[in-house]
Amino acid sequence: MKIAFHAPLKSPDHPVPSGDRQMARMLIEALRLAGHDVGVVSQLRSFLRETSHSAFSAVRDESQREIDRIRRLWRSEGPPDMWFCYHPYYKAPDLIGPSLSTEFSIPYVTAESSYSYRRNIGAWKLAQDEVAAGARRAAVNVCFTQRDRHGLDEAIPGARTALLAPFIDVSPFRDLRRTKQGETRLLAVAMMRAGDKMDSFRMLARSLALVADLPWKLTVIGDGPARAEVLETFAAFPSERLEWLGEKAPQAVPALLAAGDLYIWPGCGEAYGLAYLEAQAAGLPVVAQRTAGVPEVVRDGETGCLTTPGNTEAFAAAVRQLLVDEASRKQMAERARQFVFEQRSLPAAAARLSGIFAEFVDCAK
Known part of the structure; x- marks a missing residue:
């Protein structure tokens, strides 16, 4: 499949190293090893260390401009077969993928999506509502720990989840x-x-x-x-x-x-x-x-x-x-x-992702 990859917290191309950037890069490598054509679809970072209604509105406006840009590109060159979002959460919601996935009728998949009841206040709730909506819409939400999977299952009944253990390039x-x-x-x-x-x-x-x-x-x-x-x-x-x-x-x-x-x-x-x-x-x-x-x-x-x-x-x-x-x-x-x-190697992760897609994504097309 041709996969549009997006990491709203930190792009895999971001210059500052971190565990998030490393995991994003590992996911791309695992997806490629599984035979997919993967490209980073957007460099937009929706991360907000602290938020307000005005700050969230500004990020949403930026996201809309990205939606418009990607829409034009896909209408010209054709859409991908899947949108894959890594680590959407209340501080970095995916404000691009769900809309485009719906418009172009392609599967939407998340990895390491999370939900925190403690953040259902103020402008954080606006962002978290977007995360929850994305998780509900997703063909599957790939979780890296049983703890995260149980949390998502409890917070968003009906959300489809699967487990992929953390891995590295050995x-x-x-x-x-x-x-x-x-x-x-x-x-x-x-x-x-x-x-x-x-x-x-x-x-x-x-x-x-x-x-x-x-x-x-x-x-x-x-x-x-x-x-x-x-x-x-x-x-x-x-x-x-x-x-x-x-x-x-x-x-x-x-x-x-x-x-x-x-x-x-x-x-x-x-x-x-x-x-x-x-x-x-x-x-x-x-x-x-x-x-x-x-x-x-x-x-x-x-x-x-x-x-x-x-x-x-x-x-x-x-x-x-x-x-x-x-x-x-x-x-x-x-x-x-x-x-x-x-x-916990790349080949093990690639095989597991193939199994998850066969179970959840292929039947959702």
Whole structure:
């Protein structure tokens, strides 16, 4: 099929890296691997950090101009066979796809659509009503976690949903060689910004203080506007125990992960976290919290340890266990790599998408 791809939160061509941009790019690759012709149909970003009726109205006007542009293009060159929208939610609704899909009689599909009852107030409700309408209209709403699927099913009865587990491109990790460097190396990859990320950095610092009697070195990959606050959070640790690498190009990350022994990131409010899959693909077991979508990407007791949310002592105890038990750490490392390569790869995602389309989209044409 010829697929028009749109990501209203952040285009896959956006210059600023993030998990959303990475997932959008992975979805495009999986769709292409499944045999589809995929193109980004619009660069319009409908994201509103804060909103008002006037701000929402302005985004709607921009969206109408995009609808007019795309309509002219499709009337001249012909429409695609499907509109595929990634991650519409109350801060970034798809204000283009549902209208055009109806007008040109093509299937409308969403991935990672979400609904929050807490946002049914003020101008947020205007945006969320658009998300709900799109989910109801969709031939299928592809969910990445059972948590999100249950939430959508509960909020929008009758919406058609299917599950696609989070995945990554494993090819950069296929020929990695472990590069052990003396002391046990702990790894974390994260943007440095306020909110959930900063909460995770604080919890990480508190947890590591509880295992300061053991030999380890922490390497952090990532940067961002909260860098100074992150460094201050770890100010009590000796400098030789910390390594701040800053932002690294995606192609450099696999080798850096392969130099580690254990991936530790609390994951406060993490939707699921593709970095957990990348770490496991590099052969690192994971310590994280059993929160949000993290259990969808880490197998507790098999590929890592998931601890009670908010329990710093439990998190530190899991880190301690894998620091001192090298045999268990190596067993988990092998299972982690096998798990990602066999179940969370691009080919696995492409096959699953083909199955979803066969079940929901083909019959909707």
